[in-house]
Amino acid sequence: MPRLDVRDIPPVNRHDRIHEAFDGMDPGETLTIVNDHEPKPLYYEMAAEVPAFDEEGYEVRRAAPDEFVAEFPKTDA
Structure with a gap:
C-alpha cells in the first residue's frame, strides 16, 4: 500500500505530489x-476531479494533534 507523508512538502506542492502518487497506483x-491537518479540501478535490x-x-483518523492519516482508495473507474 503506497504511503506518502506530506508534512515536509510545502503546502503549495502537496496536492500535485498526491495526485502523481495516486495516478501511479493500480486499481x-x-x-x-x-498530513498535519485533516485533508478535507483534498477529499473534495479528489471526489470532484x-x-x-x-x-x-x-x-481518515487523527493519530496525533498534528498527524492525520487518510486512506484514498483507487477503483477501476
Whole structure:
C-alpha cells in the first residue's frame, strides 16, 4: 500500500505530489496520506476531479494533534 507523508512538502506542492502518487497506483490499491491537518479540501478535490477515487472507501483518523492519516482508495473507474 503506497504511503506518502506530506508534512515536509510545502503546502503549495502537496496536492500535485498526491495526485502523481495516486495516478501511479493500480486499481484496488489505497494511497495512505500522512498530513498535519485533516485533508478535507483534498477529499473534495479528489471526489470532484478524479473518477478513480473511491469516495465510499475514504477514511481518515487523527493519530496525533498534528498527524492525520487518510486512506484514498483507487477503483477501476
